Amino acid sequence: MLETVASPIGKLWDRVFAFGYDRFLAGSENAGLSDRRHELLAAARGATLDVGAGTGLNVRHYPPAVERLVLLEPSPFMAAKLRSRVAAEAAGRTVEVVEAAGEALPFPDDEFDTVAVTLVLCTIPDPAAALREVARVLRPGGALLFLEHVRSPEPAVARWQDRLERPWAWVGNGCHCNRDTLATLEASPLSVEEVHHDDFPKSPPLVRPLIVGSARAS
Numbered sequence: 001m002l003e004t005v006a007s008p009i010g011k012l013w014d015r016v017f018a019f020g021y022d023r024f025l026a027g028s029e030n031a032g033l034s035d036r037r038h039e040l041l042a043a044a045r046g047a048t049l050d051v052g053a054g055t056g057l058n059v060r061h062y063p064p065a066v067e068r069l070v071l072l073e074p075s076p077f078m079a080a081k082l083r084s085r086v087a088a089e090a091a092g093r094t095v096e097v098v099e100a101a102g103e104a105l106p107f108p109d110d111e112f113d114t115v116a117v118t119l120v121l122c123t124i125p126d127p128a129a130a131l132r133e134v135a136r137v138l139r140p141g142g143a144l145l146f147l148e149h150v151r152s153p154e155p156a157v158a159r160w161q162d163r164l165e166r167p168w169a170w171v172g173n174g175c176h177c178n179r180d181t182l183a184t185l186e187a188s189p190l191s192v193e194e195v196h197h198d199d200f201p202k203s204p205p206l207v208r209p210l211i212v213g214s215a216r217a218s
């Protein structure tokens with residue numbers, strides 16, 4: 001269940017957030033975020049799961065080597081947008097939309113060759129549990145591809161991320177701007193193989209530090 005949608009106001013904001021998401025992100029996508037998605041997802045292959053797929057901004061970046069694409073999304077408002085995007089951009093492959101949360105993936109062990117998380121581990125209420133689930137559903141040797149905004153390595157910025165975490169979470173529909181997601185990945189059952197430190201293009205400083213990389217299941 002989404003953290004922020006328990007109240008009627010939360011539900012309304014969840015709807016508004018889904019409605020406006022592509023517009024909120026358009027400046028960043030055009031300034032390089034879309035290219036970063038493309039480079040990251042070029043490594044996806046086989047049966048692929050996208051956790052917290054949102055409105056489906058990743059869909060057009062999956063290469064032909066992805067034979068089956070499962071888009072997991074717990075928000076019914078995001079899922080509705082996802083379904084219309086999939087109808088337009090499925091590109092002849094099998095694409096499924098599944099309404100569920102990352103902490104309890106409704107799939108058997110070793111089901112996927114690739115899992116992708118982009119701008120999601122900041123929002124999932126229990127990212128450590130979600131990564132345990134990712135490790136379970138990836139076949140041994142399967143890859144997690146990640147692109148996440150994270151806690152700043154600069155103490156002054158990190159202090160502001162801590163101070164503004166709560167108001168930011170309201171605006172960002174449950175997004176926690178101060179999470180040390182690399183530490184969570186490193187503490188997970190996956191082995192982090194590659195990490196690039198980057199900047200979220202055209203974004204406020206609170207969510208600017210970005211990590212892009214891959215981890216492997218054993």
Ligand SMILES: C[S@@+](CC[C@H](N)C(=O)[O-])C[C@H]1O[C@@H](n2cnc3c(N)ncnc32)[C@H](O)[C@@H]1O
Nearest residue numbers: 052053054057075078101102118119120123124
């Ligand atoms: C900032 S959006 C990112 C969407 C998309 N991945 C992208 O790159 O544009 C965060 C997404 O995480 C989803 N989410 C929230 N809680 C979740 C959970 N427990 N499990 C999986 N996804 C979740 C939200 O509904 C939302 O679609």
